Amino acid sequence: MILSTEKKNNVLKDLAMLIEDHASEIIKANQLDLEKAGDLDPTLVDRLKVDDKKVKGMVGSVAEVLGLEDPEGKILSAYDHPNGMKVENRVVPFGRILIIYESRPDVTIEAAVSAFKSGNKILLKGGKEARNSNLVLVDLWKKALKANEVSEDYVEYLDIDRVATQKMLSENTYQLDLIIPRGGEGLINYIKQTTNVPLMISGRGNNFIYIHKNVDFDMAIDIVLNGKSRLSVCNAIDKVLFDKDLPELGKKIALIAQKATDIGLEVLGDEQVVSSTSIAQKADVDALMPEEFLSEKILFTVTPDQETAVKTINKYSGGHSAVIITNDKEAATQFQYEVDCAAVYHNASSRFTDGGQFGFGAEIAISTQKLHFRGPVGLAQLVSNKWFISGNGQTRG
Template identity: 55%
Template sequence: MNSSKKNSVLKSLAKLLRENSANIISENKKDLELCDRRDLALFDRLKIDESKVKSMIACVENAMNEEDNVGKTLYKFQHENGLQIENRIVPFGKIFIIYESRPDVTIEASVMAFKSGNKIILKGGKEALHSNLFLVKLWHKALISNNISEDFVIYLDVSREKIQEIISENTYKADLIIPRGGDVLIDFVKKNSNIPVLVSGRGNNFLLIDQEADFEMAKSIILNGKSRISVCNALDKIIVDEKLPNLKEKLIELIAFLQENKLKVFGFGSFKNFNLDLEIIEDVSILKEEFLSHKIVILLSDSLENSIEIINENSGGHSAVIVTKNKETALKFQNEVDCGAVYHNASTRFTDGGEFGLSGEIAISTQKLHFRGPLGIHQLTTNKWFISGDGQIR
């Protein structure tokens, strides 16, 4: 399928989304009525409003404007015997994504896969069923109106047991599977799948306040990191360098600032030595936990090396921040912290395909193969060798 045909389908989809905005919101309300509103993170991920529909449309339109790299030559070599050898970009083929809560993924993930030449198999959570089925219905209308088969976008409304069977037997002959959600979902897919797995979704992001930090900047970045609690780029842990000037006064100020902004603040480990009016957690397992809540934990470190070690041992490999005026310290941190996105003086909330100049994202990879961080159109391809000869033998 050439780029013009792909864009024609996407143009139809954007039009259908715009025309059906009220219907999308109406179907989503059916899901929201069944949602436990006490789970603030789930409710936030599940809700579709006019702004969310506009974001879906923007994702589709941005993908239309994205260069289509499928077929592009990455490398050329002419063998001494006359063979013409090229390495070109090709689609994976079929991408299977299993995701939780967020119905906008039904549009965004499919758009990324479609523009990069892939078919996609979708399995959303039952909590978003009404929203997802309606959005897939619009996808199918866009495909059919352009004489393209519906099987470019397949939605599976089946039980957990059936999904286990499908991914273990690879019934749909998928080339890649992406579990986008929490640890339970990711572990389920990794244990049951015979399809190559690309892990996505887990956050548990750390921020280090270095001894040479601009403290007011750090406070601002931390607060922004908790501006949405339901997303994988939210901030969960703050490490404070023990050599920060006026340490105790700064800790008191930081705790008060966070509490004033409705965050549940906890100290960890050696924090208890400061005798602050704060609940102290000593169980080290808390450092590996992704909160998806208003909870945030502060801990102390005696060196940059120790801070890096703490992050590499406990974070989800997603995003990490250092706040410092020292560029050499920042560079050491960015080089040695083992995360997909490493920040100097900026919020983890920027780890997002759109914010990184991609047209959107299918997921944020927290592993090193085959790409890392936000996965957009150009990351959903692989390569193939094309060799032309006239009878050469070796």
């Protein structure tokens, strides 16, 4: 039986209250994880840390999903067959979803909230570095489900080792309908090679900005710097392409390089960039183009024109987000159609590629594939469809 929207929302209301009431317990458990982090990469530490702001963010994500329409059971189309049958196409959940993720305890809330309200059961496989935080959060989930007499298997945490994980992937021991891997290319490629279960790929960033020759350069500076306002997120900017016909190109490169350095960025560049400013370090551009930095690094290069910029982005980006900064609306529209990314911006920061910013509330992933869905994935995207046909004995001749 499907859960009613009222029942789902009651679970979520209780979950939000439990998170608020147990904020200190969540942060204390997270402190244990941070103490054990050791030499963990700084960007992963940033994702791992839970403070009052992150706890409030968890509560806020639950509240946002509470206000969203429940997609389960929605009728997409209906057809009265000439023979008297009623043919309906309805929204149904995937079923059992596994999400594999690293470092971010807030995913334990956000991913499960979206999956639960859309009618799915979710299995959470967090990284060992966040184990204490995740166990506390899943315990709050269990309390909210139990209080509303809803089966606790709607949200399960897989506290299993590498061998058991490999067995789960290769033999589908948990009868999964969908796997969402959130992590680096190594993790994603390993899962692709290990399982036959369908995947929804939450891929890498490696996002680009193209600064057109006709541009408000003060705006360009703001958007580039905002794109590096957080280093550990997949919607951060790594590469900036300057049109060679940008007026006072050298002067403007030097200016934005200085601004980038002022906020602690390491500016890398090609020969033309390095010749424009001593701040930039000469880089092996070909080697760095495919790399997602997740660090203070930012690469500046000069490109001959918009066509070349588009080709460069389509060749090297992770298919996540790309930006054009220009006063030329026609050029912007062409860029947005031709660049093969999930989100393509004109005169706005890539940092907005986020389920909450797009009105979804919590997100479970940002899909960089074209099927089943592309871009931020919330409860409205964690569903499939199914045909419901009702008759009174019709047969086909």
